[in-house]
Amino acid sequence: MTALARETTGQMLLRRLRSPAAWSETVDVFAVLTAASLPWSTSLAGIFNALMLLCMLPFLDVRAFLQFLKRPICLAPIALVLLALVGTLWSDAPWSARFHAINPTIKLLVLPVLLYHFERSPRGRWIFVAFLVSCALLSVMSWLVAFYPNLALKTDPPERGIFVKNYIDQSQEFALCAVALAYPIVMLLREKRYWFAGLLTALALSFFVNMTFVVVSRTALVTVPIMFGVFALLHLKGRSIALISAGLLAVAVLAWQSSPYLRHTAERFSDDYTRYVEKGEPTSLGLRLEFWRKSLGFFAQAPIIGHGTGSTRGLFERVATPSGLYQASAEVIGNPHNQTLNVAVQWGAVGIVVLYAIWILHLLLFRGEGLDNWIGLLVVVQNIFTSLFNSHLFDFHEGWMYVIGVGVAGGMVLRAQQPEAKMGEAGS
Template identity: 55%
Template sequence: MTEVLNEQRPSMLSAIWAARYRTPARFVALVALLLPWTTTGVTFALIPWLIAFAFVDLREFPRSLLRPVCLLPIALVGLALVGTLWSDVSWPERLHAIGPVLKLLVIPLLIYQFERWPFGNWVFAAFLASCALLMLYSFAVAIDPDWSLKLYLSRGPYKVESGVAVRNYIDQSQEFGLCAIALVYPIVTLFREGRTRIATLLAALLLGFLVNMIFVVVSRTALVTLPILVAVFALLHLRWRKALLAASGMILVAVALWSVSPHLRATVAKFQGDYEMSAQDKKVSGMGSRLEYWRKSMGFIADAPLIGHGTGSIRGLFASVAADPHDNPLRGEIVSNPHNQTLSVAVQWGVLGVLVLYALWFAHLLMFRGEGLACWIGLLVVVQNMLSSLLNSHLFDFAPGWIYVLGVGVAGGLALAK
């Protein structure tokens, strides 16, 4: 009996040692699973992950932080902290504005973890499964809006035709679009390897995401970013002849979808409609309001171009130049988000902040120059965030920001491990 126990002891210790590194990965997968559905759940899931992370081997962690891919997120957070010193708003507003930036500190932790313990596919699978379930639920809500969780989680009337089960259509479109394009790489790889069953299943899932975006709900941001992401795949993974054929096929598919989807035509037409509503009638609209935010933000940047107006200053600046909302609703809007990531950073931290932001994006892009699924997912996440940040402040928003943190952190660790 003693000899048996002595033989089993090394295997038991090995299992415990392996679990020491699998446990943090499981918690990160839980975060990815909850991300499309709940903000509170994500916050609570991060706590046990941080506790589990503290028990891994951290001897090389200080050296890992010195790399640009880890140091630049920390630098942007540090700039937000220091920027509170020259802001003119109240301290609660300054501290509140730091919150959206703090999530970037998770990137160096994830890179360190998944560079050494490659369980990142758990995270990718969890996010894909969660988005697939949300996609099916979205179809159900489009048919019967009484099933929507928004009836219980948000205020105000709910639109039957939206098909948005939780949060908003912009976040949902970002998630579905990312999953759809990310699936292209494994589908092509599996077909080349002759694994047609799995490839067909993933292709059906990709089709489900696209059908939902075409016939149920899609954001204009997704309409802008999706063709560019497809072009990125064609340029990186197809020869020029196949790329031209793929581009021609995509154009034909787009024309066909345009003719059969009134929802898609209405979404595209809203660009012009919003502009005319704001330009002629001075009314609040999606695109028209953005143009007004950008115009005012450029003026704020001109007043403090080097280091900006300080952390949390955006809302106060808009309030200082707001017109009477009864006379001009468009120019009377007071917002804390100019709906452009570069402008959001520049207003608060000037040219210095913009240099750090662009260096961060560039360093993370370079991290995914290799081949493989992790590099493809990481590249998509960075490119999508950069493109969507032209129309939104997606690095600081909750769902798109955490998609960036998880995508860059997990995929970056796997890519560096190679």
Template identity: 55%
Template sequence: MTEAMRRSAGVFGWAAAVASKCRWGVLSLEANLLVVLAAVALPWSTSAVSILFGFWLLTLVRLLPTFDYRAFLHSLASPICRWPLALVTLGFVGMLWVDVSWQDRLQGFSPLAKLLALPLLFYHFSLWPRSAWVFGGFLISCAILMGLSWIVWFVPDLALASGRSPGVPVKNYIDQSQEFALCMVALTPFILDFWKQGRYVAALACAALVLGFFANMAFVVSARAALIYVPVLVAVFAFSHLDRRAATLLFAGVVVVVATVWFASPYLQARIGAFALEYHDYQQNIAASTGRRIEYWQKSLGFFVDAPLIGHGTGSTRHLFELAAVGQSGLAGEITRNPHNQTLAVAVQWGIVGVAVLYAMWIAHLQLFRGQGLANWIGLLVVVQNLVSSLFNAHLFDFVEGWMYVLGVGVAGGMKLGAQRRRGESQGAPLGNVSAVAGVPGRSRL
């Protein structure tokens, strides 16, 4: 081979390597942007989120040649991945001992399937330095939805669909409250940080959004479960970002604000006052939200007692309610797949084993987000909100709240683990040790 031919071959080889690297870089960016778009679409459309995540999975398949398989498989053994996968496995195996149709079994298993995305999100977003785009996209989307909520509250004819609660442009008030509450509390530390940095315009913009979300939930529409999880999230903020004196002042201010809003908001008074009326309806065997929950919880506890160890199997909930409704009327005759409590939803189907796995997953994810920084703050809020709101709803199994959990924990967890890995590399720590501690891949060719 002549010297010219060798040079030509070298140039072509270099060009091919550059082209290959660019191709993988484009695919990686495509995968990242698909998740950002899914976060943007989550407050608006379940179909769009499903389609975008489908394309994301297809893009990941095309990126498989770049995966560090050994590191990825090693990460699956970490608690943050092991317990979600264990819950999915339990749901899959639980289809074998239940005496219902395969359609009911699959309907019982499908809410668990989203948890399979967690290990992939941990791995993928530990490699992308702009993971915060996902949170930014979700925040901007919720801010637009909040503005539209105010508009349709004042002008109901502009609502995108008829038959919804006033101030709810799309979906329902439970999903909307979950989204607005998370954004409201998540933004609060930024007001303090921007103000300390002298970035007053940014601080005022964040404060305006926080007040907008709060006022919308107080005067327009909100889920009553928000009366429980919002104070808990505020307490998390106080203990995470304030000293004792500032936290005391915050709680005193919250009491004043809540008292003022209570007297100024007929909507809030009506929502809280409805508890007593609905409980009275429950005693009269009349269907209402509070009575339904009490009835569902009592029956679900009975189902759990009947099969306490491994439950009745995946997809058994509706069948059990059908059997309990025979010969009954009113509330006692209602049938549901959803007992409106995450622990009971798991306990009925998979018993104490399932409950233990569920809480092990929550605890592992809480432990992941110890410390300071954006990833820890967002991840902690997402886990705490899901855990508390799941006292009144099976939110891990619901579409919007479930994907909020998967996206929030997956992306924030990836950011946290990626930062740990890079810090370990900069300090000269062996990559394997960093992976072992964090449960994250040590290297990738992306």
């Protein structure tokens, strides 16, 4: 009996290894693990992502995949990676710096793979739920670290309410989750499913409360109102916009009055600017202004194809003032903290065209109604506006949020557009 059971188990395992559906489900599981681990660990996210890609290989329809890559939504990110590779040829940076500068673009090659897979998989929502639950747990951990700093794994340098990573990454996650929940909340209210709507509202508010009283980035402070504005324009009517805007304004005033941390974070804008202008101090805002001013000059020197891949740090080194003066102009960096300028310095107007083509094509992909379109659109909008202050498409954490968000949501949107998918929905 044991031998028979062993044989049966072996046959089941062999049958599963030969099943394309089983491999597809395994890919989905690793995609879930990638999304769930992203807020906590870059290493785990990288491992699960590699396993996800590996599991796609045994039954990949190469001809169909290559045909799929011809779509503009796939060609644009691939073009930016190719431009980074070709850009090494006219760069005067050391080859180590050139290859290092290619790395941030490589993740964009995963985007077409996710679009292709989730056009065929019905389990895309798993990934979004996993990311939401993971961020909710991180929010709880953030509160614990705020009261018990010794619990933090990140200690160099320590940041208030940060268990792992940094306050910019955490704010990006919480802001995305909180605003993304606005759509299902409104839909549930229209269906009079008040309990579920209340649960999601409480979850969204928990993210905002954390950002109000524990830690928030100034980038999130600027971009969250924009994200809500996009939602209001797309999904609300005039009266609803007025009522919700009044409610949000009241909540914002209450948060402002009750949170000294929030007031301090916002007031640092003017303080940083004043110290930079009057004393040349390397404040956060002052450094960005300095980086942007110099980057525009570098772009003017090579406006068509830029200075080449990995050239940014060398350019800043040449124009830096003596470090002994300890001024903003003495800072040297390889990232100007603006996605457009980061691309413009290295690959000129050609790079800007490719970058904006990525954003525009992905915005157009999510023109329809439904939760999948809303999540995908929000991911793109957040990346565009936060990239005014950072190079978030190239940063590890925010870049992977973009790749996973657009890849999964985009695949689901493409799947919904298929005639057989619409017939299936009508039949159910």
